[in-house]
Amino acid sequence: MPEPYEASTSMHTLDGQAGWNGRSHGSADGFPTFPKHIFSSPNSNDPSLRSTTPLSPAPAKVSTGNSIDWTQEYARERLRKSLILSVPGQRGVIARLWDASKPWVVVVLTGMATGVIASCLDILSAWLSDLRLGACRDMWWMSRGLCCAGLDPQETCRAWRTWGEIVGDEKHVVLRALTQYSVYMALAVLFALVSSAFVNVFAPFAFHTGIPEIKVLLGGSVMDGFLSPNTLLIKSLGLPLAVASGLSLGKEGPLVHVACCIGDAVLRPFASLRNNGARHREILSAAAAAGVSVAFGAPLGGVLFSLEEISTFFPGSTLWQSFVCAIVAAVTLQYIDPFNTGKLALFTVHASQVWRGFELLPWLFLGIAGGIWGAWFIRLNEEWERLRRASGMCQWPVTEVGILALFTAVVSYLVIYMRIPSAELVVNLFQDCSGVDPYGLCDTSNTSSIVFLLLLTAFAKTLLTAVTFGASIPAGIFLPSLTVGACAGRAVGLVMHQIQKTYAESWIFADCPADGGCINPSVYAVIGAASALGGVTRMTISLVVILFELTGAIDIVLQLMMAVMVAKFTGDYISKEGIYETWINLRKYPFLNNKADYRCDTILARHVMTPSNELVCVSGEGWTLSRLEALLDGHDYRGFPIVQTERNGLVLGYISRADLQDAIGHARRVSAVSATTHCFFSAPDHQGRQSRGEQIPIPLDPARASTTAAFDHDLEASRRKGYPAAEERDEAALGVAVGEPWISLVPWMDEIPVNLSQDTPMEVVVQMFQRLGLRFVLLTRRGVLAGLLTKMDLHRHMQGDRDDGAGSLSFPRSLEDEAAPQPSETALMERGVHVEQAYR
The missing domain is CATH 1.10.3080.10 (Clc chloride channel)
Structure with missing residues (x-):
């Protein structure tokens, strides 16, 4: 049996605090690694089913399988807005105005905070860098530029003294040279050591530029702790020290990470932005634009940088929000004027000559x-x-x-x-x-x-x-x-x-x-x-x-x-x-580049998918509440395909682990529901309902239920067509006694998950994942579940094709001697704001 997977989180976050919190859990080379059971096939004890993709240490621990489905996130947002639009009277007007103003409040505050922090970092970096060479005579806390402000470039700044001048006069040439050299070297090493120690001890995610991780994060993945306040603090402290050490590096890229940390912190009080993965990332795209704006004094360039280089999805509203955030950040930086130049342009070039x-x-x-x-x-x-x-x-x-x-x-x-x-x-x-x-x-x-x-x-x-x-x-x-x-x-x-x-x-x-x-x-x-x-x-x-x-x-x-x-x-x-x-x-990050061009017409989806007999599925009707609870207790999978019956395998939909837990929680609060109450994922017709008895109504929270069904509160309207009538089904085999009460879990399931034929070319599959931001697709054969393909499967396949040539990976195959369905990590999926699958 495979090793157990990590339990899913109860709420979607971009940087949950429950994740990895230090390098003590990392690999021997100092970087944290993904647990091996996350990367390996569930049947990893069978050599024929192991992936040939090598494991590699990674500095940022991608939260176990966390990823968002952009279409589902936007569907949830449309549902939320429809609920606000339905609020009548003056209360509804106020609610709509406040809801519309929240993203603008966040981007303005983010821009202002980014400008202030960037100004402080500029001042601190300049002072520490100049400190290696000397100090201001009467005001040691000033950089050389501020100490000598007001003087013409030709004038000698007597207020600024080098370390050699401080320890000796012109007669002691050797002493002055040795002192200058020694202080320069000592402070350079000291600044670098302190900066690195801050990063390694307090916030490992504060290392590097952060832009690769931001690209992965804005692509839909989740990184625990990457945008935490601790990371913001340590990167803000370590960055000026790193720049002042004289190492060959810059602070412009890390400022993008700092700005995203600020944006994440500012939106935390707003649940509608915090809990929706798509809107959360829209704010982070705007924050990234502000980071480039203050790094170079280039607000327009920051917006285009976020559009061209950082963001995977960049709708029109995000463009406008990024523009506002970048402008506010630039204006704040200009107002503070850390370089005392009165100009936003850092490097002025006079090029009025006509070129030949x-x-x-x-x-x-x-x-x-x-x-x-x-x-x-x-x-x-x-x-x-x-x-x-x-x-x-x-x-x-x-x-x-x-x-x-x-x-x-x-x-x-x-x-x-x-x-x-x-x-x-x-x-x-x-x-x-x-x-x-x-x-x-x-x-x-x-x-x-x-x-x-x-x-x-x-x-x-x-x-x-x-x-x-x-x-x-x-x-x-x-x-x-x-x-x-x-x-x-x-x-x-x-x-x-x-x-x-x-x-x-x-x-x-x-x-x-x-x-x-x-x-x-x-x-x-x-x-x-x-x-x-x-x-x-x-x-x-x-x-x-x-x-x-x-x-x-x-x-x-x-x-x-x-x-x-x-x-x-x-x-x-x-x-x-x-x-x-x-x-x-x-770093082997699970990133699907939407600019990548995939060409291979010989590989079909069924060559890459995890077949249905390796998936754990849920039958559309007849399962008792206790059996569903046992399913959740016995498996830490992130979600489950729903089929009509265990025999025919007709696809009814998909339900995430979190939605199933939420549905069971709602049902348990109803006094008439017991452990033996049967749960159905298909709406019965009139005759079938009479044979089953009365339906027990369950209070529906539309904000937590599946978006596709929650839009329609009439369960009859959400019935799937074309299935055998209820009276033609073997209800005795399902264990449903005549007249026994039952409950419907249709509102919690996704009735229209994206599904394709198993013979779909991989070129088409890749384009759908890239353009729609999908996390998974169900693959069918004449309506029968044939397998499941996830974003991580696609990423592994494309990486294998890139490294080893098309078709060189050994894909999982079904075990002919096993009749029972075998679990697979591609069944570990959640819809909406929860975890998608376990990364291998």
Whole structure:
């Protein structure tokens, strides 16, 4: 017999607190793992029935089988709204107004809270980063920017002193240098260790960027604790420390996770949003847009990012809510003005020059290079993660982060452009040569050295980011990618500028003005940054909008579009997946990408499904209340297909475990109901009802009952047609005495679950799951239950097809020597707001 599955939860949540709460239950490599019985076939003791899909540790424990069915969630929402519309009088008007205003209250509060927290994180990150180099003389709690506010860039800021200047005067050169170097290294390692310790001890879900997990969550899965207040607190504390440590990471991606945690916390008081999986995720999509809005100062880009990159389903109402949430967050950030600049754009670019035709070639080269670099970086990061797991480094995650911080600090201190905080470096790379040049980027007499240092910085940043992204610390990929691309782009721009100066008389540069001001290296830096980030994330429209909002350089939107397009085509030619999809596959998350293109006309649904003789089904009539209770007590399955009789197998519908428990609970509250009372899932005709006796009415709570039947309170209208009449059935065999009272559980069942023929091509099945957001389909043969196919079955099949080739998986088969139905994890399903199936 299979091992027992986990019991289902009583209420749907996105991040229930009852889940895994620490790494002590994880694998040897430091990551929590799914229980083996969840991944294995119920008949896993039979080698012929085992899946060939390898198990892999995952950092976020996907709650056992939790997933939502979008169609059912929206059906429940329509039912709830119909009940509100039926409320008469002034009370109904007030109820409708309040119900309509709730999502707007949530998105506005989420946007405001996101803006406030992002401002605090920006201020804290800037202060801690500057603390590695020195401190403000009279106000040590101020960053260098605030300490020297009001001074011209050319002026010397006497209020700011480095650690070397604090411990010695100009005569003690060696002492000052050693002090400066030692404090820099010590604080870098200390910040990294504290951040990693916070994550590993208090909130393991606060590590990494969080965007892959958000994609999975918005795809319908549930992750226990991923959006908890504890995660929000630890990520908000650990993120500034991680940025200040000097590790090659960014805070932009993690801010999306922080914003989603805020949105989840804000909507908790509103039951209609909290308990409906679809509406809950709509709010989280809006919160993700706010996260990008405050990370880059790009509200429009945030909305498009949520639409293009994050959300699986994005209805029109979500677009408007995301826009409002992103705008409110951006306005709040602008009002607080953490950088004391008075501007929302972080990296201002002045690009008023007219571009020439010959510049198309270097721009296209940057696009191609960005796509190649992105694909190579993804592969490098993926291989390093596999090495991290295989070598056991994950057993000491804090120690690993400390070593990374020490190595990064040593390398960064030796290269001047790496010693600068990444955000400040990007600001200078995006600047033209008309203003102050604090790092010598405009020194035309030393172009070769500058180009070498920029390429060296890009190469070192690539390697450091590849080994840092995935460590047990909050880390984003946006800013490191922008930095690498900006360095490479600026280097190409400097080379082009030097070539144009050397061969100014050539016909190629005939359109250039006589003063030689033809090439703007800062524009090349922006295009290089866009190409690199596009090659890593495979973002398109949202990336272009984010960058022109980030830089304010609307004049180079056309160049950005070309570079991003070429980078996308080049990266997709090498590998189809971006960095986030790669990490989803590394973690073996149950994610069905709605953008994935599945092509295989030789595999049918019956090749992938779990056959009916491995399912536990419920007969449509004749089961006593005690037998149903014994079914629930004896099996922890998430739901049950309902057939007309155990002999003919005609499909009547489906009932989730939670709905069946709720129905039995309602029945037990009726005094006339006993353990021997028979329960029916089909509405009898008049003659059959007389032979059975009186029906015992059960109070129906429409909010908890099945949506398909609860819409119709007349049970006669919900009767299924075409079945044999009641008087033609063998009621003696069913154990129903003439005149015995009975109860109907039709209102709690789903009478019209999605069902397909078992011979449906898998291409069609995949499209239905992708477009309708299904969790399962019943497969039939001339109306008789043939099997069941779940979202997880589909995910396993597509992963097997991707890894091993089509048809390489060993699918479960029926056991010919067993007559009794065998349980399967694909029967562990719930409809509506409850658990779907056990993930294998």
